[in-house]
Amino acid sequence: MKKQPHYPAIAGTIFLCLRHTGFLSLFLLSVTVCAQQTTLVTGRILRASNGEPLVGASVIIKGSTRGTITDQFGRYQITINRPVELIGRFIGFQDMVQPALPKGNRSLTIDFRLVSNDMQLRDAIVSANRVDEYLQKVPVAASVISQRDLERRSTYNTLEALNNVPNLITDSWLSSQASFSIRGLSTVFDNVGFESTVALYIDDAYFSRSFAFNSTLMDIERVEVLRGPQGTLFGKNTVGGVVHVISEKPEFANNGQIELNYGNYNFFQARAKVNRELIRNKLAVRLTGAYTRRDGYINDKIPTIEAVNKTDFYGFRGSALYTPTPKTTITLRGYYGKDGDSENTFVYSSKPDNDPVGVAADKGLNTSQNVPNTFTRQQYGTVAKGEFKLGRNTLTSITAFNNSVDTYFGDNDVSSANVSLWGRTQQLQNISQELRIHSPRDEKFSYIGGLYFLNEQVGAIDTFSLQKDFLPVGEAILEKHVPNGELFTSEGYTTNSTIQSRSMAAFVSGSYELTKRLRLTAGLRFTTEQRRLSYWQQISNQFVNGQPLGLIDIYAVNVGEKSTPVERNADNNVLTYDLGLDYRFTPFMMGYAKYVRGFKGAGFNTSVTTDPDGTGLVFKPEFVNNYELGFKLKPSERTRFNTALFYTDYINKQELLDQGTRVRVANAAKTQGWGIETEFSGILKNFRVDVATGYLHLRYIDFPFGTDELGSPVNYAGNQLLKAPNITVSVAPEYTIPITDQFRVFVGMNINHTGKAFNDISNSALVARQAATIVNGRLSLAPRNGKWSVALWGKNLTNTLFIQHGWEYDWGNQIAWSRPRYMGVEVYLNFL
Template sequence: MNITLPRFGTKHNTCFRAVFVLLVSLASLQSLKAQNSTIITGRISRASNDEPLVGASVFIKGTNRGTITDQFGRYRISITQPSELAVRFIGFRDQSKAVRPTPDRRQTIDFKLISNDMQLSDIVVSANRVEEYLQKVPVAASVISQRDMERRSVYNTMESLNNVPNLITDSWLNSQVSFSIRGLSTVFDNVGFESTVALYIDDVYFSRSFAFNSTLMDIDRIEVLRGPHGTLFGKNTIGGVIHVVSEKPELANNGQVELSYGNYNFFQARAKLNREIIKNKLAVRVTGAYTSREGYIKDQVPAIEATNKTNFYGFRASALYTPNPNIAVTLRAYYGKDGNAENTFVYAGKPDYEPLGIPADEGLHTNQSVPNTFKRNQAGTVAKGEFKLGRNTLTSITAFNNSVDDYFGDNDVASANVSIWGRTQKLKNVSQELRIHSPRDEKFSYIGGLYFLTEQIAAIDTFTLEKDFMLIGEEMKGEPIPNGQLFNNEGYTTNSQIHSRSLAAFGSGTYELSKKLHLNFGLRLTSEKRTLDYWQRIRNQYTNGVPFELINIYAVNVGSKNDPVRREANNTALSYDLGLDYRFSPYLMGYAKFARGFKGAGFNTSVTKDPEGTGLVFKPEFVNNYELGFKSRFSERTRFNAAVFYTDYFNKQELLDQGTRVRVANAPKTRGWGVETEFSGMLKNFRTDVSMGYLHFRYIDFPFGTDDEGNPVNYAGNRLLKAPDFTFSVAPEYTLPISEQMRLFFGMNINHTGKAFNDISNSDVIARKAATIVNGRISLAPRNGKWSLALWGKNLTNKRFIQHGWEYDWGDQIAWSRPRYYGVEVYLNFR
């Protein structure tokens, strides 16, 4: 096998080659190791129609050894002594059989499972970049399954995460979305900031959240890993990882059509079709979605109100090719287009005075002067190959992604004509990952590999001060401005282009110190080089040859299109983790873990008043995280997981966005701790899922320049932005059999989020107040799941809270949460 490493400098290449050669050597030793064991293979299928069950759990009772079935419903496991082989799958009764080693060292044992709604399913998670059972992985993680999304009427990425402890989301546009885990949030208003929460779709990394949130199509599960995961997922996992996993093509013929309609003229259609082209070798899957909805913020101007809506369509296509049991190749492609986006903002004025002389907007009604327009196009491809090398597996993932969006709208969101703002964002990246892993049931199991990413990001901001800014400008300057009545507009344009290249080598292992005690460890070396080209030009209006220079309050000329200011940020750093887990019993595990996280230096691509551009670069940040946790499953009907953690940050990257004034700085010291618990339980026909999270994070030392009077500012003692002190959710559901074949389902989803601040200065005016949201669903479906008819409602109590907000010189603006909305849904499964 010939493997060519990307060129990245002699020193780094030598290190990366040494790591990779060591990993391949370990794989070779493992594959050549003699096994005095019997190999058991077989097939797991549904008893009613013999369809293969993909992802069924197969394990040796009384041990931590197990596997899951592949896309054909097949499994493979080894034994060295008489054992009991057990099989488990969601919605089916457990089965087990006694097995013994045989002289020929091979056996075939098939299982046909019978439906059962009386036990919790095993949950699969890829926290170690291979699929394992959640209860056996010493990581604080939550998994939102396809079943959860269906029974909670989840339609987009943000809605799916409502029940995860210590996690909140918000958005003021489809592309301007924030995910916050354990008080660490993505920054959606500056493309120079990489996400603090790593965002993945089908093993592919997205460095910016503006290319992430959209209507969900054909999703198998969404994994949330809390805390730093830099060893296996990379440098930007300070807060955690959100991983969206699509359904794989199946070697079967099936499909589904789903239609939804609700208030605000909400209409959504989603469909998927799976076909087996070559028996047991080739399958294709196609998925499509269309969503439209009117906005909930009502503008008094009909022409502006007409643009306030959501309009999205997209598709995914994938193919699975398995020429033999040792090779599986999956190809995926996607395309999505947003034609509009709902306005969420209203004018809030100022708490102590009205700078524009107009009252604040009331409720969800506004009166803006410019329509808000939004367009977004996304496309990408992924090629994933999995190759068996003895008992080991080599995985190759090659991906390309492209996203472009344009926004233009009324920046003051008021009836006065004060300011207009627009932005174009572009992202294009290519990534390649090679990794190799051993079976997880070895005494020493490992995973390791190489990762390469090249990325281009660009942003153009255009901002204009309009005629009604004149009164604000005179007040700020403290004197009348000559010929002020003639002022029309002045503005600036900021252009940023970022080119980045990142290379990493990583390895992680688990060593069985005893049957109950395991040592876990990992190391990742990351080297990256990033370049920023930045220029900013102001546009002045002249009267009698004299400029008004009102835009100069906020911006100056920096560089030019032909001669931009160039800045570089180069980092080489280690991420690592070390931990122990102890299996008190097959149903109870405790663990202790230390993780060192890293996030590279970044760029402030927003407007600046520094003509030299000296503040365009900010330092990398590091984190030490200490965690204790346990996972328990005392019966087939209960599951309880908990974790307590302490986190210490160094040079935490923060942004203060006060409307047109954007400043970036590193907080030297930030510390905090927290608790997370999750419980799932079942009785006959009844199930409930409960989660709780508590956070206590503060800036310990955070000097942040001076205020308008020249006094030094230090945010020590302030809470982190988007870090609620408390989160709680409960999702009870009840299934009522109304006949031998029909069932009626009742479900609720109640989520409480404590108060959270939307800026690092902890402004109470734009803060997110504590709120409890109640969702519900009633559905009718046959036991075979062929169809379903459902009524759903979200925010049934019509609770309103501020998602996000900004403070401007001419008044504040706030983005309201979505009010009560409801609808009907019907879907049909066919084969």
């Protein structure tokens, strides 16, 4: 019989051998590794609707506390040694669970495509400190209009995008040229020598004049509105705040979208974008385009004039994202846009006590003008942004070039009488460079500092003429008969302005954690500016028997000559600063207090003048002291509440005086006021509501302004600031109805109420913007993955009309009406 081996003895012998030969630990490690082989799981977390990466999303092993987050490309990696379930998670999206089964593999690839979750509020991102941060952590009064908001509210231009921001109103009484007013401080395009009081940015590129700011939205990631002075970090002309449009960056993914809209007034809009990854995780490009066409809502009785009363725009944008190393990101952007025709908004309103030219006021939205309102604009520019990691710090370089040229010509009296014609060609060209470096924002001490340079040239040529029907108005003003006036046909003037501007600044802002809850922030900015104006104005008279009739002398005189223009300088060297404290009561509740000293540089009156020496061509800089208390609360993923209370004190506030044919800027010696803003967002099951309210009480305290007809001094003290409504209220309810597991219906409204606002410093009721409530709505059908959508939308459903803007002229008043009810259908498709 064969003898069986004695296994315990053999095992003991092997154990002793391994122990004495030093191989015991190696043997035990090998057994452990063979028993628990490690598998590396990698993949990406993407948005299901278009395949774009979600940065900062989480991947967690179900039933454990172990997990990781995605990088800037949406990538993650995690190790496992047994079959598990992985949870992909991102705020505002539904969790997705994926099984991870090693099965002897040393690596697995598992991607997550997350579907939007309407049951949670997404964390809004804002760059108020020139770096991306969560809105609830930034001690600034800010509103963020997200891409979701733009889609759900059927937003097709910048004006519509800003309807839900408290203490902000918008106007557009010339085609494609927008005006913004934040806390009673507005942008204008009536005077090229008057820079915007609200700073306008597109992708970190600054636009000093609103006439160069493209109002048609294309591939927009979000629109940020920072209320109150932001001069330390954003610099020039931010006493009112900042409107910053941020476009989508190229993503390391392949996707695209097509959107088509059609509505009444022959409205048609097509927008499309395509994103392509050319080199994996290295190079991606995005191309976008838009075309908008719409007939005007003011009806002109003359067919040839009515034929050009429309909006016609097309534009393109291209961008590239290059990441040669994990520490270097380079983004290049370029754009081109062209406006073709002008959509008229004006009608003649005569005067309440008489008809200066014997013409009755226009009725409703109907008019009869002498010449068509024509408008063309061409814009193009580039922005190059580089971000370089230097240890824990980041160096950012932004180089921008922008060019805009537009030409307008139209019937200046907007009546059937042949009284006056006016036209303007204006151009802006600038080159800017910014360098800044910042530390991580979550450190005990964080900082940001940098240098800024802007070189700019702005120019305008105004042409104006008085026509034959002006004669009775001129004789009434002169209080005398004009000899040979019956022979009068035309007199006019030409005004030419060129502004060379150079601005340089150095800035630094630091934040120090005094305690775990209390943080101190302080900032300084030194700005030096040099501006030079070249100005000349020439009148043209009609001569009868060798003598000029001289009617144009009422409004203009000769100032300088084309060969020897009048020159003026406006230089500023100013230190501005801010100081603030914020206290975190809980991780979800913050309060802050801040003080900001801001300024806006001196400028030029470039419109028509009756001063032959040009002594009033320069106006003084303005300064502001702003005090603010704020509170931010987000107790859950379904509720958010923010509020801010502020007090503002202005010295030499710059105000635009639009007095018929005379447009100039004057300084109000003292202006004060206060206001409050609140914003609330809440979700309950499938219902969401966003509510924003604003209240303003801003008054001129001392504003002497010449004398009246009796020679008595005029002071506008006590008057309300122009374009500063006392109240703004926005309510945007929406309801999502799941009709099957795969489809849902969305019903949303957008109700906006704006209180009475004045369009001039004298607070004339005749041309004031009356209080009005506008109701918009949207009904759409879409699958849960958001791949496509079909929607019906309506704007101003109650057909409420209000005066956007108004002017008082010697020959009669004119007003610009708001847009009446318009409706349409929208179809969009996301593709991969």
